[in-house]
Amino acid sequence: MTTEPREPRATDVLTGLLADLRAESAVLDDLVAGLAPEGWAADTPAAGWTIAHQIAHLAWTDDWAARSVRAPEAFTTETARSFGELLAAGLDPVDEGAARGAAEEPAALLARWRAGRDGLLTALAAAPGDARLPWFGPPMKAPSMATARLMETWAHGQDVADALGAVREPTARLRHIAHLGVRTAGFAFSLHGQPAPETPVRVELTSPDGELWTWGPADAADRVTGPALDFCLLVTQRRHPDELALTAAGATATAWLPIAQAFAGNPGKGRAAGA
Structure with missing residues (x-):
């Protein structure tokens, strides 16, 4: 007796995506974990951004993503308020978030990024499958949010790798x-x-x-x-x-x-x- 292969369930898809996000984060973690303070200050191909800015940006974005999952209405209210204040002051919210994080001690920044990353993975794993999560672009479901976070982690990881002269092995991710x-x-x-x-x-x-x-x-x-x-x-x-x-x-x-x-x-x- 043969059976038709079943389509992956939404939970299976999300579980696989979160595993890949964790793996991609680990690759970047390996690049920065042993850096001396001066290494964190190395310039990356993104104008004005050091390695510290890159990790700070990921920590900042992961934090907002976790807020979107845990409290979507508060996310919408808080982004409108916070971003509005920064824009009124002539500041770019993304650049400001990266700059504030980059000013931290490297060890503290690394610990915050790791904790936020783990918190986001936990939040996404528990997210309702059909819920559309608010974001800076169109709202998205948890699998799409996980994909977007993997994309950003890989992309900013490329900036870090370029700054360090490192070559990452491409994967099926x-x-x-x-x-x-x-x-x-x-x-x-x-x-x-x-x-x-x-x-x-x-x-x-x-x-x-x-x-x-x-x-x-x-x-x-x-x-x-x-x-x-x-x-x-x-x-x-x-x-x-x-x-x-x-x-x-x-x-x-x-x-x-x-x-x-x-x-x-x-x-x-x-x-x-x-x-």
């Missing part, structure tokens, strides 16, 4: 980031004042172990192809498009790649070639 990058294509166009494209795009990416990851109709004329790592570097704006082995065919695909972003918020400036 990139699939989550690539999936987010594909799903946010319409969002990227809207951020640039353009309507979401109606033309379907086929995305074919080669995974770190040689597997082919695909999205979109197989017969779509518009296509994006290349290594999954390069696509993830593109949609997190960690490399200039000219430095990546990605190929776009068709008007929509060609227009998408220069503006692609997998993160919420205003369009990023991206990285200059050679940065």
Whole structure:
């Protein structure tokens, strides 16, 4: 007797995502755990941000994410108040959060990031499956929140790795980031004042172990192809498009790649070639 394979349950998907988020966080933790104080002050490719700023930003964002899960109404009220005050003072909330954290002693910052990370994992594991959690962009369910946190952890981890001259081994966890990058294509166009494209795009990416990851109709004329790592570097704006082995065919695909972003918020400036 044979049975059809069942679709993964939502709880299975979330459990897997949280395990991958924990694993991605551990990779970054290994990079910074043994740094001397002067190492925390090293500049990263993000202008004005040191390694301390990168970790402080993740701690800040994890804290807001945990608030969104635990008290969504309070999250909405508090972000409106807190962000409003900072913006009225001419301060960028994201930069201000990173700057305040970077001013801490490295050991205290590291401990706070670790504690907040563990707290967020616990909160997401207990989140109602169908609840839409408020965020700085569109509201999202717990699996999407976990994916977004994994994407940011990987992206800011890339900044830290670049600052240290370290090379991280790409893993199958990139699939989550690539999936987010594909799903946010319409969002990227809207951020640039353009309507979401109606033309379907086929995305074919080669995974770190040689597997082919695909999205979109197989017969779509518009296509994006290349290594999954390069696509993830593109949609997190960690490399200039000219430095990546990605190929776009068709008007929509060609227009998408220069503006692609997998993160919420205003369009990023991206990285200059050679940065």
